[in-house]
Amino acid sequence: MDIYFFLIQLLNGLQYGLLLFLVASGLSLIFGIMGIINLAHGSFYMVGAYLAWSLSQQTGNLVVAIALGVVLTVLLGLLLEWLLFRHLYARDHLYQVLLTYGLILVFEELRSLVWGDDVHGVQVPAALNFSLPLTDTLSYPVYRLVMSGVCLAIAAGMYVLIQRTRLGMMIRAGASNREMVQALGINIKLIYTLVFSLGVALAAFAGMLAAPVSSVFPNMGGQVLIICFVVVVIGGIGSVWGAMLAAILIGMADTFGKVLVPEAAGVTVYLLMALVLLWRPEGLFKR
Amino acid sequence: MNQAPRAVNTVLLVAAALLVLFPLSGSIFYIQLLTKIMVMAIFAMSLDLLVGYTGLVSLGHAAFFGIAGYAVALMSPKYEAASLWLTLPAAMGVCAAFALLTGALVLRTSGIYFIMVTLAFAQMAYFLFHDTGLGGGSDGVYIYNKPEMKLGDWQVLNLENLNHFYFLVLILMVVVYLLLRRMLDSPFGHALVGIKINEHRMRSLGFPTFRYKLAAYVIAGAIGGMSGYLAALQFGFVNPEILSWHQSGSVLMMVILGGMGSLHGPIIGAFAFVLLQEIFSNQAWFGAAAKHWQLAMGIFIILVALRLPEGLAGLLTKFRLRKTLAYRDR
Numbered sequence: 123m124d125i126y127f128f129l130i131q132l133l134n135g136l137q138y139g140l141l142l143f144l145v146a147s148g149l150s151l152i153f154g155i156m157g158i159i160n161l162a163h164g165s166f167y168m169v170g171a172y173l174a175w176s177l178s179q180q181t182g183n184l185v186v187a188i189a190l191g192v193v194l195t196v197l198l199g200l201l202l203e204w205l206l207f208r209h210l211y212a213r214d215h216l217y218q219v220l221l222t223y224g225l226i227l228v229f230e231e232l233r234s235l236v237w238g239d240d241v242h243g244v245q246v247p248a249a250l251n252f253s254l255p256l257t258d259t260l261s262y263p264v265y266r267l268v269m270s271g272v273c274l275a276i277a278a279g280m281y282v283l284i285q286r287t288r289l290g291m292m293i294r295a296g297a298s299n300r301e302m303v304q305a306l307g308i309n310i311k312l313i314y315t316l317v318f319s320l321g322v323a324l325a326a327f328a329g330m331l332a333a334p335v336s337s338v339f340p341n342m343g344g345q346v347l348i349i350c351f352v353v354v355v356i357g358g359i360g361s362v363w364g365a366m367l368a369a370i371l372i373g374m375a376d377t378f379g380k381v382l383v384p385e386a387a388g389v390t391v392y393l394l395m396a397l398v399l400l401w402r403p404e405g406l407f408k409r
Numbered sequence: 410m411n412q413a414p415r416a417v418n419t420v421l422l423v424a425a426a427l428l429v430l431f432p433l434s435g436s437i438f439y440i441q442l443l444t445k446i447m448v449m450a451i452f453a454m455s456l457d458l459l460v461g462y463t464g465l466v467s468l469g470h471a472a473f474f475g476i477a478g479y480a481v482a483l484m485s486p487k488y489e490a491a492s493l494w495l496t497l498p499a500a501m502g503v504c505a506a507f508a509l510l511t512g513a514l515v516l517r518t519s520g521i522y523f524i525m526v527t528l529a530f531a532q533m534a535y536f537l538f539h540d541t542g543l544g545g546g547s548d549g550v551y552i553y554n555k556p557e558m559k560l561g562d563w564q565v566l567n568l569e570n571l572n573h574f575y576f577l578v579l580i581l582m583v584v585v586y587l588l589l590r591r592m593l594d595s596p597f598g599h600a601l602v603g604i605k606i607n608e609h610r611m612r613s614l615g616f617p618t619f620r621y622k623l624a625a626y627v628i629a630g631a632i633g634g635m636s637g638y639l640a641a642l643q644f645g646f647v648n649p650e651i652l653s654w655h656q657s658g659s660v661l662m663m664v665i666l667g668g669m670g671s672l673h674g675p676i677i678g679a680f681a682f683v684l685l686q687e688i689f690s691n692q693a694w695f696g697a698a699a700k701h702w703q704l705a706m707g708i709f710i711i712l713v714a715l716r717l718p719e720g721l722a723g724l725l726t727k728f729r730l731r732k733t734l735a736y737r738d739r
Contacts, residue, residue: 228707348532392536
């Protein structure tokens with residue numbers, strides 16, 4: 123394996139890992155803070171990808187489509203929290219699992235009714251539609267590099283939001299002791315609503331970014347969902363930093379697994395998770 | 410505690426009687442559908458032992474279902490019938506061994522971590538059958554001859570006959586229900602419920618909780634294997650999809666939908682889950698909308714999650730309770 127080929131796989135692994143981080147960080151926040159096991163998180167990823175496709179068809183510009191899509195998915199998150207999730211906080215986690223399982227079915231059918239069952243490609247914006255040459259035969263698409271950059275920027279933004287702002291302080295406090303935070307006069311319900319719609323928007327945004335690379339297809343959320351649960355669990359629940367590290371670990375394991383041991387490519391990720399959890403039963407970075 | 414209320418027992422007896430009489434209707438389609446549902450009911454009861462009684466939420470239960478299915482497929486010779494007396498215990502034994510081996514590892518974790526490690530092991534089993542030649546890869550294997558049930562020269566049940574197979578499944582479902590109910594009423598069962606409620610307390614009372622949980626895991630795995638064995642026989646075919654995480658997810662949904670921690674809950678859940686799919690996708694009733702049956706199914710599940718805190722099984726006792734309350738308030 124020569125060095126450029128290795129470099130390309132490294133970049134692919136990094137890009138896949140960073141994309142997983144966007145989806146997984148929302149999942150981790152929603153679980154860590156609100157205690158909700160959200161099986162519908164993959165559906166939000168799918169909704170994002172389909173929004174990117176249909177809005178970019180209508181506006182002719184992927185960036186505008188993504189901006190519109192983020193606004194729409196934040197609203198979707200607010201609506202779902204207000205309509206459904208709010209009523210289940212006090213109940214057994216398993217009823218939230220049941221609810222979100224029902225949501226998967228609903229989203230999948232709504233997608234079929236609104237957008238049909240076809241596979242669609244999404245155009246990379248013209249300004250980014252070229253490749254950086256590495257050698258005479260190998261090159262690397264710039265759009266993937268930009269994707270990684272955007273993901274890193276968002277990760278940095280989340281770090282600042284959660285660790286450095288007043289709102290982030292309330293979020294962290296709400297995660298460790300709900301009653302105490304309420305007693306201090308902080309509106310915990312509002313915080314839950316915000317965290318939930320932030321999580322939804324993150325997953326959808328990841329779907330929008332990935333749309334030009336992975337194309338847009340039915341049931342695309344299912345795969346992502348399971349891998350993201352793996353990321354959350356390896357990283358340690360509620361730890362954004364852990365999710366970041368685990369996402370890159372999984373991205374690399376998956377990419378290099380496919381290249382080096384193609385026969386066992388499916389197993390690598392799960393084997394890694396089983397090993398990590400047997401070594402540290404509560405993930406790498408327990409909060 | 411597991412002594413079900415009288416109303417529930419009455420309903421269960423009536424339902425069992427109806428199931429015994431059903432083959433008289435002679436409808437092949439519905440006999441096969443009910444057989445499939447009862448197989449899923451056995452599967453769901455075995456998972457409920459973990460989820461509802463021991464507090465171990467597994468998202469990898471399909472592993473047992475699939476391993477037993479593959480076990481019987483690989484044990485069946487191509488041109489003659491195997492014996493049920495050998496293959497059923499063998500398939501369940503393989504599942505119990507797999508449960509013992511993986512259980513010793515997965516039970517080190519708890520909560521959502523337990524959910525994910527069980528999923529991990531099930532996924533590894535999935536890829537074992539999917540990516541290697543062991544069981545025909547992603548194409549799966551056929552079972553050409555159903556096993557025989559013979560005592561000497563007497564054929565107890567002919568499993569090629571739909572009615573006979575129906576009764577085998579019905580009998581096994583009732584046996585599993587009664588055995589589990591008996592077991593859960595024993596000190597062992599009470600210890601499991603104690604572990605679900607507060608494991609620390611049980612441990613400080615001197616219970617070796619790990620061994621109790623492992624025992625429950627192995628029993629659930631073996632019974633899950635029984636259902637997988639029956640499913641493989643019914644369809645005469647196994648492929649990796651029977652141990653995918655979708656399968657683990659559906660059976661978990663049956664348990665929660667029906668009502669956890671009440672053995673009849675998972676049975677109700679299995680019936681509701683499969684029958685509703687049939688109803689909502691019935692073109693004669695819903696026309697073009699039948700194509701989008703998942704929408705109706707999803708909304709139904711969401712409503713149950715929001716409105717019925719004890720699942721569908723809660724309905725059996727709810728009305729009585731409400732009546733009593735209304736009476737008292739007067």
